[in-house]
Amino acid sequence: MIKIVIDCYGGDNSPIVNIEGAIKAINELKDLSIVFVGKEDEINNSLKNLEYDKSRVEIINADEIISLNEPPVQAIRTKNNSSMVKAFDLLHKDDSVNAMVSIGSTGALLAGSIFKIGRIPGVKRPAFCPILPTMNKSIVAICDSGANVDCDSLNLHQFAIMGSLYLSCSFGKKNPKVALLNIGVEEEKGDMLRKETYPILKEDKSINFVGNMESRELLSGDFDLVVCDGFNGNVLIKSTEGACLEMLKLLKKTFYKSTKNKIGALFLKKDIYELKDFMDYRNYGGAPMLGIKKTVIKGHGSSTSTTVYNCIIQAYNMEKNHLIEQISTAINNSLNK
Amino acid sequence: MIKIVIDCYGGDNSPIVNIEGAIKAINELKDLSIVFVGKEDEINNSLKNLEYDKSRVEIINADEIISLNEPPVQAIRTKNNSSMVKAFDLLHKDDSVNAMVSIGSTGALLAGSIFKIGRIPGVKRPAFCPILPTMNKSIVAICDSGANVDCDSLNLHQFAIMGSLYLSCSFGKKNPKVALLNIGVEEEKGDMLRKETYPILKEDKSINFVGNMESRELLSGDFDLVVCDGFNGNVLIKSTEGACLEMLKLLKKTFYKSTKNKIGALFLKKDIYELKDFMDYRNYGGAPMLGIKKTVIKGHGSSTSTTVYNCIIQAYNMEKNHLIEQISTAINNSLNK
Numbered sequence: 170m171i172k173i174v175i176d177c178y179g180g181d182n183s184p185i186v187n188i189e190g191a192i193k194a195i196n197e198l199k200d201l202s203i204v205f206v207g208k209e210d211e212i213n214n215s216l217k218n219l220e221y222d223k224s225r226v227e228i229i230n231a232d233e234i235i236s237l238n239e240p241p242v243q244a245i246r247t248k249n250n251s252s253m254v255k256a257f258d259l260l261h262k263d264d265s266v267n268a269m270v271s272i273g274s275t276g277a278l279l280a281g282s283i284f285k286i287g288r289i290p291g292v293k294r295p296a297f298c299p300i301l302p303t304m305n306k307s308i309v310a311i312c313d314s315g316a317n318v319d320c321d322s323l324n325l326h327q328f329a330i331m332g333s334l335y336l337s338c339s340f341g342k343k344n345p346k347v348a349l350l351n352i353g354v355e356e357e358k359g360d361m362l363r364k365e366t367y368p369i370l371k372e373d374k375s376i377n378f379v380g381n382m383e384s385r386e387l388l389s390g391d392f393d394l395v396v397c398d399g400f401n402g403n404v405l406i407k408s409t410e411g412a413c414l415e416m417l418k419l420l421k422k423t424f425y426k427s428t429k430n431k432i433g434a435l436f437l438k439k440d441i442y443e444l445k446d447f448m449d450y451r452n453y454g455g456a457p458m459l460g461i462k463k464t465v466i467k468g469h470g471s472s473t474s475t476t477v478y479n480c481i482i483q484a485y486n487m488e489k490n491h492l493i494e495q496i497s498t499a500i501n502n503s504l505n506k
Numbered sequence: 507m508i509k510i511v512i513d514c515y516g517g518d519n520s521p522i523v524n525i526e527g528a529i530k531a532i533n534e535l536k537d538l539s540i541v542f543v544g545k546e547d548e549i550n551n552s553l554k555n556l557e558y559d560k561s562r563v564e565i566i567n568a569d570e571i572i573s574l575n576e577p578p579v580q581a582i583r584t585k586n587n588s589s590m591v592k593a594f595d596l597l598h599k600d601d602s603v604n605a606m607v608s609i610g611s612t613g614a615l616l617a618g619s620i621f622k623i624g625r626i627p628g629v630k631r632p633a634f635c636p637i638l639p640t641m642n643k644s645i646v647a648i649c650d651s652g653a654n655v656d657c658d659s660l661n662l663h664q665f666a667i668m669g670s671l672y673l674s675c676s677f678g679k680k681n682p683k684v685a686l687l688n689i690g691v692e693e694e695k696g697d698m699l700r701k702e703t704y705p706i707l708k709e710d711k712s713i714n715f716v717g718n719m720e721s722r723e724l725l726s727g728d729f730d731l732v733v734c735d736g737f738n739g740n741v742l743i744k745s746t747e748g749a750c751l752e753m754l755k756l757l758k759k760t761f762y763k764s765t766k767n768k769i770g771a772l773f774l775k776k777d778i779y780e781l782k783d784f785m786d787y788r789n790y791g792g793a794p795m796l797g798i799k800k801t802v803i804k805g806h807g808s809s810t811s812t813t814v815y816n817c818i819i820q821a822y823n824m825e826k827n828h829l830i831e832q833i834s835t836a837i838n839n840s841l842n843k
Binding site: 359408414415416419441 | 641652655656687689696697698700720721722723724725726735736737738740741742744745746747748749750751752753754755756757760761763764766767769770771772773774777778780781784785
C-alpha cells in the first residue's frame with residue numbers, strides 16, 4: 170500500500186480540486202491510500218457526494234492555512250496547526266506515510282521539506298524539478314527551477330543525477346538525455362560555473378550527458394532533462410511560459426479582430442483548444458522536491474483536479490520505483506568515486 | 507554628415523541585404539554617407555541596378571570573410587584583409603566615420619569592438635543591448651544579452667545607465683522604465699548578485715528603476731529595459747524567441763491538419779502573417795555594443811535588407827543624439843558620486 174498525505178489548502182481552488190484529484194486517483198489505484206489534512210468539515214462536505222473506498226481515506230483536522238504572502242520559513246516554524254505543517258509532521262513521523270502532495274506556497278514547501286523532513290545524506294542541495302510539454306508530445310524536466318539561486322558545480326552534478334533517476338522512476342524514461350543549460354553548444358562556452366560543470370557531467374558515465382543546450386531548444390523534444398542553477402532555471406521556465414501565454418493572447422485577439430476572422434476561427438476552434446490544452450502546464454502534474462528523505466510534490470497554485478491527480482500519480486510512481494533509495498545510492502556512489 | 511561603415515559580409519544573405527538596406531537608408535537621409543567594405547566587384551555588381559546619390563557612397567576592397575565558425579579573437583587579430591577587420595580599422599582611424607554596422611560573427615564583433623575600438627573610459631564592460639517587440643506594440647531592450655557571462659553589481663549598474671540612454675537616443679523613449687531581471691518581484695528576492703544590485707539601482711536617481719521583473723513579464727510592455735548578466739540575458743531572449751517560434755510551428759501544423767482547418771486558415775491568413783511579422787526579430791534592427799568608443803551595431807545573421815536598414819537608422823539616431831558622449835558623461839558622473 171502507498172499512502173500519500175494531501176495538504177488540502179493553499180491553491181486557488183482548494184480544497185475542492187485537492188479532494189477531487191485524490192479521489193480520482195484512489196478509484197484508479199487499488200493499493201493507494203490517502204490522508205487529507207485540512208478543515209475537517211469542509212473536507213467531509215466535499216467528500217459526501219463522491220464515491221470511493223472509505224477504508225483507504227483518512228482525514229486529519231487542521232484549522233489554519235499558510236498563505237502565499239507569508240514569510241515561508243516563519244510560517245513553517247510557527248503555524249503548527251496549518252494544513253501544510255500538519256501534513257509535513259505526519260510525513261516525518263509516520264513511517265507508513267510515503268509521500269506528500271501540496272499546491273500551496275512554494276517557499277513554505279521548500280522550507281518544510283528541508284526543516285521538517287531533511288536532506289538525503291550526501292545531497293548538498295535539494296532541487297525542484299518541474300516538467301514542460303515538448304513539441305514532439307514528450308516532456309522535458311528542468312532541475313533546478315528555483316530552489317537554489319546560487320549554485321556550484323557539485324550542486325549541478327547532483328541535479329543531473331537526481332533528475333535522471335526521477336525521469337526514469339516517474340515517467341519510465343530509459344537513459345534520459347541530460348543537457349547543461351548554456352549560451353552556446355560548444356564545450357568551452359559559458360560562464361565559470363558552466364565551464365566547471367561541463368567536464369564533470371561528461372565524466373559521469375552513470376548519466377546520459379549529451380552536451381550543452383541553448384534555451385531556444387527547450388521545447389524541441391531533443392532533451393529529457395535540463396540542468397541549471399535555480400536562477401536560470403526560473404528565468405528559463407517563466408520566459409517560456411510567458412511567451413506561450415502572450416502568443417495565445419495575441420492569437421485570441423486576432424480571432425476576434427473581424428467578422429471574417431471570427432468565421433475562420435470557428436473552423437479551427439476544436440484544434441486550437443487542443444493546442445491551448447497542450448500548452449497548459451496544469452495538465453502535466455507538479456514538481457518534485459528532489460534530494461529530500463521523503464517524496465514531496467508541489468503542484469501549481471492554479472492546479473485543477475487533473476493536476477492534483479497527476480501529482481499523486483507522480484508520487485505513487487516515485488514510491489513504487491523506490492526513487493529515494495535510488496537517489497541515495499547514486500549520490501553516495503558519486504561522492505565516493 | 508553621418509558616415510557609417512558597412513561590413514558587407516558574414517550574414518546568411520550577404521552582401522546583397524547589406525547593400526540594399528544601406529541604399530534604402532541613403533535615399534531617405536540626406537545627411538548620411540556610407541562606406542561599403544568587402545569584395546569590390548561583388549559590391550559594384552549589386553549596386554549597378556540601384557539608384558542613389560553616388561557622391562555619398564564609397565567602397566573599400568576586402569577580399570577575406572570572417573566566418574561564424576572561426577575563433578573570434580584569433581580572426582580579429584589575424585585576418586587583416588577581412589571585411590570586418592577593415593571596417594573596424596576604418597572606424598578606428600578615420601575621425602569622419604561615426605559608426606559601423608555588421609551582420610557577421612557576434613564573437614568577432616565583440617572582440618573587434620574591444621580590441622580595435624576600445625571601451626569608453628570608466629565603462630568596465632561593454633554590453634550587447636538587443637530589443638524585442640512587446641504585446642502593446644512597443645519594444646523592450648535587454649542589457650546585457652551575452653557579451654558578459656560573469657558580472658558584478660557595478661557591471662549591471664552600468665548596463666542600466668547605458669541601456670537607458672540608448673533607448674532615449676535611438677528610440678526617443680523618455681525616462682525609460684528599468685527593471686532588474688529576477689526570480690520574484692519583492693526587493694529581497696534573488697541570488698547574491700541581484701540582492702547586491704537592487705539597492706544600487708534604487709539609489710541611482712539618474713535612471714527610472716521600477717524594481718524586479720520576472721521573466722514571464724518580458725513581453726508585457728510594462729518595462730522598457732531589462733538589466734541582467736549576459737548569461738541570464740541570453741537564456742531570457744533565446745527561450746522567448748524559441749517558445750514563440752515553436753508556437754508558430756504548432757499553429758502552422760494545426761492549420762494544415764484537415765480540410766476544415768485549411769478553410770479556416772484562409773479566412774485568417776492576412777492577420778496571421780501580420781502576427782508572424784510582428785514576432786520576427788528581423789524587423790526590429792540590431793543590437794548595439796554599448797560602452798565602446800564608437801557606435802557599433804550588430805544585426806542578426808539572418809538579417810533581411812529591412813533589418814540592415816533598421817540597424818543603420820539606429821546607428822544614425824545614436825550619432826545624431828550623441829549617445830557615446832552621453833554615456834561617457836553619465837558613467838563618469840556615476841563613478842565620481
